[in-house]
Amino acid sequence: MLGYEADERSPGSGARQRQEQEVAVAHALAAAEYALAREGARVGRVLEEAGLAFDAHTFVALRILESSVEEDVDPVDALSTELLRGLVERSAQLTAGLLAAS
Numbered sequence: 001m002l003g004y005e006a007d008e009r010s011p012g013s014g015a016r017q018r019q020e021q022e023v024a025v026a027h028a029l030a031a032a033e034y035a036l037a038r039e040g041a042r043v044g045r046v047l048e049e050a051g052l053a054f055d056a057h058t059f060v061a062l063r064i065l066e067s068s069v070e071e072d073v074d075p076v077d078a079l080s081t082e083l084l085r086g087l088v089e090r091s092a093q094l095t096a097g098l099l100a101a102s
Contacts, residue, residue, distance in 0.1 A: 033087055036060050037094030044099050056092035056099075064088065 044054040064084055068075040078084055 029083075029087060033091045033094060036063060036087075036091040037098055039063070040091065040095035041098035041102070044095065045102065048099075054099075056095035057088060059095070060088045060091045 040056050040059045043059060044056065047054040061079060064079060064087070065075045067073075068078040079088075
């Protein structure tokens, strides 16, 4: 072999696994942010057509709250984490951008 396959016992394999996990988590977060933003933009348009106010931050927070309840996680704890607060903020910004572009 030419050494392209890493041996699981090699010194760098743990670092490589951590990097791959970090990339996977970053990808999952980005996918969630964009999915929430697209959904938020659809809801925002419907509410706008109905003459109702829409707040993207509240919408995203409510979706996280809903998921927390479904997964039996304390919603206050979930919404208090830096990671999910960032997700709320980025998703709300993306939603605002999508609404402004339409």
